[in-house]
Amino acid sequence: MSNNPRTPLEAVDDPQAVSDAFTSGAFKTAVYGLGKMGLPLASVFADVTGAVIGADIDGTVVETVNNGQSHVTGEPGLDPLVAKTVNNGSLNATTDLGAAAETAQIHVVIVPTLITDDGTPDLSIVDSVTETIGHGLSDGDLVIIESTVPPRTCTERVLPTIANASGLDESAFGIAFCPERTKSGRAIKDIRRSWPKIVGGVSEEAGVAAETLYQSITENEVIRVSDATTAESVKVFEGVHRDVNIALANELATYTEALGINVREAIAAANTQDECDILRPGPGVGGHCIPYYPYFLFQQFDAESPLLRTARSVNDDMPAHVVGLLADRLADREIAISDANILLLGLTYRPGVAEIRASPSISISETLTTLGSDVSIVDPLLETYDAFSGTPIEMDELYDRSYDGIVIATPHEEFAAIDWNRFDSAVVVDTHGTADTVVSKHAYEPLAGVAVSAETLRERSSIREVVDAP
Template sequence: MSHERPREVRSLYGSDAPPAVQRASLTSGAVPVAVYGLGKMGLPLAAVLAETTGNVTGVDIDPAVVERVSAGESPVDGEPGLPELVSELVAAGDLRATSDPVAAASDASVHVVIVPTVLRGTDPDLSSLAAAVESIGAGLDPGDLVLVESTVPPGTCADVVEPTLAAESGLSTDAFGLAFCPERTKSGRALADIRGTHPKIVGGRDIESTRAARVVYEPVTSNDVLVAPDVTTAECVKVFEGVYRDVNIALANELARLADELAVDVNRAIDLANTQPFCDIHDPGVGVGGHCIPYYPFFLLSRLETPLPLTRRARGINDAMPSFAARTLVQELDERGVPADEARVLLLGLAYRPGVAETRKSPAGPLATVLSELGTTVYGTDPVLDESTAGEFDLTPVALEDVPELDLDGVVLVTAHPEFDGLDWGALEELVVVDGRDALDLSGTDHWVYTIGSGVTNG
């Protein structure tokens, strides 16, 4: 009788097959993978996993997303290489899509959850995560491995995910694996980031979960796979990264307000300070947007009894920057005899980051609201957003090519899209300009320019 080990395995958690057999089984497609959530981060992840394993089912509750992916199309814009990769993988049968999460869970043995965690007020909303986990639990088998990439409050895997999986599946908690493996990707470069820009972090509920998670991610990334001591520590890693950036930007914004009182260019002082290797002050600006940094502080603040005054204060400082920009603009307009309720102002950039068609928490929103409440006529232009998206703000959307036709009193640069480099400032009448990103050089014009962090730079 032969005692050779099987040449393929279908499940990784608890497998006693040699590591080489497990890796080969994963990369040959013998281990079916399901990815829950095909959004801006989920679809690139599903594509790279399909590229690696040849056997991925993507799950999304939006039938339109499923239809497009099934047709070999990418519903996610602004990710170089993603449309071509999705088309190639779907044509080869390596990537499929479905809106039936329970069916996908029943077929898969590795489950990767990458659904969004949004805020309801200041409380994290885990409903999307809970729904995905319930569906996985309904199809969970012994030996399955659940990997959570969604950013969540620390303690979520232990307090929510694990008990839900056990309750829905009827399995004991030692029958399946669970690990948190935070996504560390940036919009506009997701494929490169997933494939290895940064080390991958994995932290399991137990040693075996961590081991199995490494088997999954080691073929995916060209970078290191680093092990966190436990699942909650891994959850902290992602949240701490975001909180660090929020606090650092808040320091930069607080220092930026010294430019007038000290009569110094704080931006240049920061640049010089950062030549010291122990100093890494971020850039000040008109505000902090996106689906990460403004959210993550509340993943701690809303759940912990320990006071976090620095984290809370930093969030408040960053939230106040659109009002600071508005006050600076309105004050200068008033000194020029243009009251706020008669002013016509253009916001350059409505997306939260250059080149990314995403408006969540964009500082353009509160900035437009503050100005509109003062009676100012507010226009907005953004080359990466369609007019319907721009229309969600409290302003009138205009195309970039129509800007010279506007009779403007002021401009605020909110987002430094490269398309704005071609704007003919000389064709515009004398303006009050607030540069919220230290990105404009209007030295050859008659415009009065205030740069956040540098003070008056022209005029």
């Protein structure tokens, strides 16, 4: 083979030559979707290759990127990387996805996949983007899907869509899947080194080509699995694993009252045995990933999946459990939930990340207001609160009123500064067991890294009652 490969698929014959062409910018890469994971990915590709087109239908996003700025917040290293790659010409953005497809030889799709109201995976954005790519595709191009999709999507959906749009034979181009394995707040690190990259091709040629390319952008291992369906399954299995194990932890946490123990303390002690790895209980499961991935299996394939369905139900029910627990504690004091003033602390789905998709706090706030509670909501990371029920307040307004109950739904670091002595008459429902690091932090030391029990907390602080449960 020539040292100047014409297409990415020629990696089968000479991977080093294709790698050289990729890293030198001889092959132009288009990244479709410049969202919270797409922009970091495009920036890393641009830093390595010097020739990336970022394609997104949002004109504001495109304009921001072309100005050398990042619209994605809370990602260490992203702002300077975007500025660097845009300023040196390695990255430019466009709203013209068709033009990007005609220009590039490597096409990386990282757009949202959602769930409809009836639980069906919604791949309409993937369909639209891949059809657009097909219209601009050339013989020998490689298309890589990073969006999380149900297994067999690349084979049964992406491949025929692109073939129909391009008019090319299915063997004339490559389709591969590389699951996005990144977390908000650490995207650059995760893309470059945190975990092995997983790749699988619809064809062997596509798999080898994808393996060759990702070896150039990661310092970690690249694992090429048997095919694209296996790679798709890896990502879904990762999310389902966490959903099921979180459900186990959440169900165990509901035994707090029956057993009369701090379940988190028992979990922490149990996990000192190598074969035990119980996750942390909480008020539910939020985010863009875990609550949705089970549907990519049990809504798409003919399998009963009783465990996956039960786990989803357990996690979906946790916000109601939190409200019920609060209502019971208030009733013990002869305070009706319908007459209660409630403070809901933390609205994002996890600490330190300004994202609210599927956040348990959405359901908690809605349930409380439906029951008649007067709910004040606060989150130091958010600027808008349209998804939540209640009255938004700022941190410096916390002490302007008294509360019958307080729910710590998301334990942001900022809450450690709260003067909990000002709320010494409130019932506090601590959904993440962070009482040792958040509630009355100034008043006592945590116990050897194990969540302080409600009894110990009452002894060490002026709070009358803290309920340590999800």
